[in-house]
Amino acid sequence: xxxxxxxxxxxxxxxxxxxxxxxxxxxxxxxxxxxxxxxxxxxxxxxxxxxxxxxxxxxxxxxxxxxxxxxxxxxxxxxxxxxxxxxxxxxxxxxxxxxxxxxxxxxxxxxxxxxxxxxxxxxxxxxxxxxxxxxxxxxxxxxxxxxxxxxxxxxxxxxxxxxxxxxxxxxxxxxxxxxxxxxxxxxxxxxxxxxxxxxxxxxxxxxxxxxxxxxxxxxxxxxxxxxxxxxxxxxxxxxxxxxxxxxxxxxxxxxxxxxxxxxxxxxxxxxxxxxxxxxxxxxxxxxxxxxxxxxxxxxxxxxxxxxxxxxxxxxxxxxxxxxxxxxxxxxxxxxxxxxxxxxxxxxxxxxxxxxxxxxxxxxxxxxxxxxxxxxxxxxxxxxxxxxxxxxxxxxxxxxxxxxxxxxxxxxxxxxxxxxxxx
Amino acid sequence: xxxxxxxxxxxxxxxxxxxxxxxxxxxxxxxxxxxxxxxxxxxxxxxxxxxxxxxxxxxxxxxxxxxxxxxxxxxxxxxxxxxxxxxxxxxxxxxxxxxxxxxxxxxxxxxxxxxxxxxxxxxxxxxxxxxxxxxxxxxxxxxxxxx
Numbered sequence: 085x086x087x088x089x090x091x092x093x094x095x096x097x098x099x100x101x102x103x104x105x106x107x108x109x110x111x112x113x114x115x116x117x118x119x120x121x122x123x124x125x126x127x128x129x130x131x132x133x134x135x136x137x138x139x140x141x142x143x144x145x146x147x148x149x150x151x152x153x154x155x156x157x158x159x160x161x162x163x164x165x166x167x168x169x170x171x172x173x174x175x176x177x178x179x180x181x182x183x184x185x186x187x188x189x190x191x192x193x194x195x196x197x198x199x200x201x202x203x204x205x206x207x208x209x210x211x212x213x214x215x216x217x218x219x220x221x222x223x224x225x226x227x228x229x230x231x232x233x234x235x236x237x238x239x240x241x242x243x244x245x246x247x248x249x250x251x252x253x254x255x256x257x258x259x260x261x262x263x264x265x266x267x268x269x270x271x272x273x274x275x276x277x278x279x280x281x282x283x284x285x286x287x288x289x290x291x292x293x294x295x296x297x298x299x300x301x302x303x304x305x306x307x308x309x310x311x312x313x314x315x316x317x318x319x320x321x322x323x324x325x326x327x328x329x330x331x332x333x334x335x336x337x338x339x340x341x342x343x344x345x346x347x348x349x350x351x352x353x354x355x356x357x358x359x360x361x362x363x364x365x366x367x368x369x370x371x372x373x374x375x376x377x378x379x380x381x382x383x384x385x386x387x388x389x390x391x392x393x394x395x396x397x398x399x400x401x402x403x404x405x406x407x408x409x410x411x412x413x414x415x416x417x418x419x420x421x422x423x424x425x426x427x428x429x430x431x432x433x434x435x436x437x438x439x440x441x442x443x444x445x446x447x448x449x450x451x452x453x454x455x456x457x458x459x460x461x462x463x464x465x466x467x468x469x470x471x472x473x474x475x476x477x478x479x480x481x482x483x484x485x486x487x488x489x490x491x492x493x494x495x496x497x498x499x500x501x502x503x504x505x506x
Numbered sequence: 507x508x509x510x511x512x513x514x515x516x517x518x519x520x521x522x523x524x525x526x527x528x529x530x531x532x533x534x535x536x537x538x539x540x541x542x543x544x545x546x547x548x549x550x551x552x553x554x555x556x557x558x559x560x561x562x563x564x565x566x567x568x569x570x571x572x573x574x575x576x577x578x579x580x581x582x583x584x585x586x587x588x589x590x591x592x593x594x595x596x597x598x599x600x601x602x603x604x605x606x607x608x609x610x611x612x613x614x615x616x617x618x619x620x621x622x623x624x625x626x627x628x629x630x631x632x633x634x635x636x637x638x639x640x641x642x643x644x645x646x647x648x649x650x651x652x653x
Contacts (some may be wrong), residue, residue, distance in 0.1 A: 128514050135517070136564030137589070139621050141595065142517075142563025143653065145602050147646050149513045155509040174649035178642050194639040457628070466652055 085343040086223035087166050088240060090120050093232030094164070095120025103255050106154060106179070113321040114340075125154045141495045151178055164230045165189030168209065185224045189229050203226035203455050203484050215360035216474055219447045221423035222364040225449035228455065248482055250326035253317075254292075261292040262389065263328065263350075265336030266302045266308060275379040276355055281335075282312045285386050289394065291332060296324060322501070333393035335385065338365035338372075346370065353388050355380070361413045361425035370415045373423060378409035386414075400430050407432035417456060421447050443471055449477075454486035465490065517564035521555065521580040523573060537557075543583045552594060552653040560587040578619065586605040591616060606643045640646055650652055 087105070094102045099186065102122035107115045109126035114123070135142035136350045159181025166189060173192040180186040184193055190209070193199050208225045211217045219230060227234055248488050266278045287365075295316040297305040302318045303435055309316040317327060324341065325348050327333065333351040336342055336466045345352050346367020353371045356362055361372040372394055373380050380388075384406040390396040411433060413425035426441045427433045446464045453459070466478060469490070480490050518535035522528065532587065536559035538546075545550060566584040568576045580590060597609035598603055610628035614620065626647035630638040640648070 088586070123508070125509055127509065129653075131514065131516060132650075136650065136653055137563065140620055140625075141561065141599075141607075143644060143650050144607070144622070145515045145558075147650060148604065150509045151646070153507055153509040153513065170652035171649045174645045178645050182642065189626050190638070194633075194647075195637065196648075242566070443507075454626060468596070481541075487591030 085114060085118075085225055085238070085340070085347050088225060088238030088357045089227050089236045090164060090166060090230040090232050090238075091121055092119040092238055093227070093230070094121075094162075096236075104160070105153075105368075109282070112363060113338075117240055117243070117325055119239065151175070152300055154178060155181075155497040157184070161186045163189075165191060166226060166230065168205075177358055187272065188231050200229070202229035202231075206385075206484075208452065211478065214359065215278065215363060217478055218363055219424075219444045219475070220363065220451070221366035224422050225364070233371050234452075238367060239349060240346050240469075243322060243326060246322045246326035247329065250323060250330055253332060254294075254327070257292050257330075259291050259332060260332040261294045262336045262393065263294050263296050263331045263334045263336075263339045264305075264308075264314075265296050265334060265339070266304055267297075267337035267339055268304055272382050276383055276385075278308055279311045281382040281385055282308065282314050284382055285335075285389060286314070288386055289390065294327070296329075296341060297336075329387060333389065333390060338362040342370070349392055353385060354387070359411060361415065366415050366423045366425065368415055368417060368423065371411040372415065374413055376409060376411050380406055380410050385408075400432075411437060418448065419446060420449060420452050424448060443468065443473070447475055450479075450486060454484060454489070457485070462493075465493070469493070512562075513619075514624045517562040517584070519559045519564045519566045521566055521568045521572075521583060523576055528569065532567070534582070535567075536564065537538055538583070541581050547579075547582055547586045552590075556587075557594075557598045558601070560590070561602065562643055592620060595620070603644055606641065622650055626651075 091103055091105060094100055103120050104310060105115055105118060105121050105123065105124040105387070108129040108346045111128055112126050115126070125172055126187050132146060134145040135146055143199050147319055160179050163176045163180040163186060165176045170192065173190050176187045176189065176191050177184045177194075184293070187387050190198065190200050190205055199356060200209060204220075204225045207220070208218070208222075213222060224234055225240075227236060264278070264282060282293050282295075293314050295305040295309050297318050305318065306315055308314065316361070319327060321344065324346055327346045328345050328350045332348055333343065333353065335344045336352045336355070338354050338356060342352055342354055346369070349369065352420060353368045353373065356372045356374045357378055362445060363376060373385065384403060387398045387402045389397040412428060412431045414428045415423060415425050418424050428438055446468055450468065451466055476490070481487060485506055515518065515534045516532065518532040520531045520535040520537045521540065522537060523540055525537065525539055536555050538556060542553070546556065566580045568580050574591065592614035593609045596608040599608035600612060606629040607625060610625055611620070626644040629644045631641040633639050
């Protein structure tokens with residue numbers, strides 16, 4: 085769903101007549117809801133693989149035919165590669181009629197070397213999504229590499245047909261429901277009592293609670309539905325989006341549904357697996373409950389639901405014991421328009437945790453400034469230089485502007501110290 | 507423009523005793539009679555339609571209630587197609603518009619396996635200074651290595 089910002093962003097440009105999407109056929113349900121698309125083309129993955137088993141050349145003619153069918157005699161003026169796979173890296177320049185410079189994203193160049201058109205993608209390739217190193221939301225790095233501004237909206241367009249169906253299906257709801265997406269966890273495995281949460285949440289808020297799951301992940305939600313008597317709505321992507329639009333909020337684990345919720349503007353409370361907010365699934369208007377020494381209790385999550393979805397006043401005392409076990413992170417858009425997570429001011433967090441937030445924000449600013457060709461923010465980087473972190477070690481080896489600045493600065497500081505000693 | 511139907515469909519060669527309509531024939535399949543298959547196996551030129559179907563990776567299929575001879579002939583035809591000489595495959599590639607691949611296949615050592623990587627290496631373009639550059643066909647062949 086991160087592609088939504090890119091398809092929407094490119095369609096908004098006045099010099100763009102059409103935006104077409106090429107994807108594997110298995111991604112058809114998600115591709116069909118993306119905004120700004122003039123057309124989308126589904127390449128049959130299973131079919132190509134089946135041909136490949138017949139003999140080496142069998143999928144060749146089919147792939148050639150597929151690309152010919154998509155482009156005809158008129159290649160695309162610009163190709164945005166939203167994949168980091170070698171397959172897409174080889175294909176992208178073909179779609180651009182061999183014009184390698186017309187490809188934004190990762191590409192295998194004419195000499196067979198792997199190249200990234202934007203340093204943000206090199207950063208992602210080199211640093212991955214390890215929260216100890218990376219400080220950017222996954223979708224921000226893709227937006228940057230696709231030449232879409234960071235603040236671009238990825239909101240899905242209205243879908244009156246699906247909205248109408250969802251309205252009929254939920255006609256008996258007196259109030260907007262609370263959706264629960266427990267993911268694929270096995271009961272008791274993640275330490276959070278989903279069944280207890282559902283029962284208490286229904287009783288406390290008086291709202292209908294509906295279980296939802298991604299395609300193929302229905303078994304756990306079905307089992308929960310049986311034990312709690314809760315309704316379950318394992319709907320296709322389009323209809324899930326419509327249901328999310330009608331919901332008061334989504335409580336769940338980071339994943340496809342939480343990203344979809346981000347794209348339709350539904351507030352979320354996400355129970356995260358790690359102490360940092362998940363970079364691959366950051367979306368605005370969400371609260372990430374990150375474990376430090378345990379899991380939140382059901383009562384604490386219900387209190388967050390009341391505060392975040394229903395805008396009720398919850399005394400901060402309700403979270404005093406939670407703050408010892410978990411860290412609450414709120415996903416926000418910073419001044420630079422990058423997505424970041426910060427501990428809310430009302431959450432009882434240590435000075436060290438808050439300093440980490442500030443450090444991450446400073447890194448984001450430093451990297452963004454260097455990628456945009458601006459002067460590195462000296463003051464901020466001097467502060468960062470004092471933090472002996474893995475991020476600094478890696479940034480020192482960056483081949484771009486930021487790495488150069490850090491190395492120069494360290495050399496300067498070292499020389500000045502030597503002079504003083506002399 | 508859109509992806510043509512023949513790409514979306516699973517390719518198939520349907521072998522039958524007599525020509526005719528059978529609802530079990532997969533859509534778009536190349537239908538071959540036993541007689542025609544026998545003539546191909548015995549050395550007649552490969553019909554273009556049958557060649558294309560094989561080039562696309564079509565498996566030879568027949569009706570489950572077909573006479574055992576049909577199944578026998580189907581297996582023979584499949585073995586015959588699998589043993590096509592690179593030069594014959596080159597003809598099919600030419601007809602499909604894959605000129606560089608066809609040229610590479612014409613010079614292919616018979617009986618040596620045709621691999622995509624080796625074929626890609628032989629279908630590269632050349633820059634002015636003689637360096638190998640990936641063209642369309644080489645790119646597609648290499649891409650398929652990462653399918």
